[in-house]
Amino acid sequence: xxxxxxxxxxxxxxxxxxxxxxxxxxxxxxxxxxxxxxxxxxxxxxxxxxxxxxxxxxxxxxxxxxxxxxxxxxxxxxxxxxxxxxxxxxxxxxxxxxxxxxxxxxxxxxxxx
Amino acid sequence: xxxxxxxxxxxxxxxxxxxxxxxxxxxxxxxxxxxxxxxxxxxxxxxxxxxxxxxxxxxxxxxxxxxxxxxxxxxxxxxxxxxxxxxxxxxxxxxxxxxxxxxxxxxxxxxxxxxxxxx
Numbered sequence: 001x002x003x004x005x006x007x008x009x010x011x012x013x014x015x016x017x018x019x020x021x022x023x024x025x026x027x028x029x030x031x032x033x034x035x036x037x038x039x040x041x042x043x044x045x046x047x048x049x050x051x052x053x054x055x056x057x058x059x060x061x062x063x064x065x066x067x068x069x070x071x072x073x074x075x076x077x078x079x080x081x082x083x084x085x086x087x088x089x090x091x092x093x094x095x096x097x098x099x100x101x102x103x104x105x106x107x108x109x110x111x112x113x
Numbered sequence: 114x115x116x117x118x119x120x121x122x123x124x125x126x127x128x129x130x131x132x133x134x135x136x137x138x139x140x141x142x143x144x145x146x147x148x149x150x151x152x153x154x155x156x157x158x159x160x161x162x163x164x165x166x167x168x169x170x171x172x173x174x175x176x177x178x179x180x181x182x183x184x185x186x187x188x189x190x191x192x193x194x195x196x197x198x199x200x201x202x203x204x205x206x207x208x209x210x211x212x213x214x215x216x217x218x219x220x221x222x223x224x225x226x227x228x229x230x231x232x
Contacts, residue, residue: 033220042204043156045220093158099144099208099219100169103156 002027004091006104014112019076021107023089030092032065032072033101038085043103046087079111115139117224119205125230131193134227136205137186146221147180147190148204156204162188163210195231202226 003026013019023032031050035043047056049065049072056063062075072089086108090101118137126132138145147159160170162182170180177196182188192199206221 031219035221042223042225043206043221044223048220088156098161098163098168099210099221100146100158100161101221102158103148105155 004102004104010108012110019079021074023072025070025091028069033090035088036085081111119224123228127232129194132195134190136188138207142207142209144208144210146206149201151201197231200231202228
């Protein structure tokens with residue numbers, strides 16, 4: 001069945017270092033969304049990418065959608081302790097635009113101050 | 114806006130007991146989703162409602178699980194009888210598909226979750 005995979009599963013960095021998480025889908029996606037879940041919290045929407053090769057930035061976060069629309073990445077420059085949490089990518093389940101999302105397993109980021 | 118509201122936040126019960134989780138979606142949202150989160154399986158979509166009608170329940174684990182949405186502002190997820198392997202955090206999420214309340218990007222708005230422990 002349709003799968004969305006993320007690597008790495010965990011990442012420990014020193015504050016100030018960069019961080020990247022990668023997302024790969026078994027199928028071509030019409031769009032990809034990214035969410036952040038703080039420890040003990042709930043997933044919160046960060047961004048949606050729609051176009052092939054699209055790059056979007058939010059302050060220190062850079063999101064990229066692959067040319068084939070099957071992969072994506074999130075890069076954080078100069079991590080801060082507030083970046084701690086689990087980052088999920090999610091793609092539409094199936095081909096219809098119903099809002100149903102399949103989530104990757106997430107990458108949990110730990111930042112040492 | 115109050116956001117998606119879930120109750121209870123925490124539930125501890127014994128195997129065999131009935132569990133009912135509740136969700137109030139954001140007003141104006143017409144799509145509601147129940148997700149289950151565990152360390153082993155991550156976030157799994159259990160069931161999806163659109164305009165109060167269950168559209169896709171293929172993620173519901175087995176007959177012990179049932180979900181209802183009697184009106185646009187309320188949904189329940191019931192487990193009867195509960196088992197230890199049902200222990201997880203259950204999230205409800207809503208979004209607006211089409212119509213004047215359509216969310217710009219189709220993002221899901223999650224509640225704070227119900228942490229279920231079945232002993």
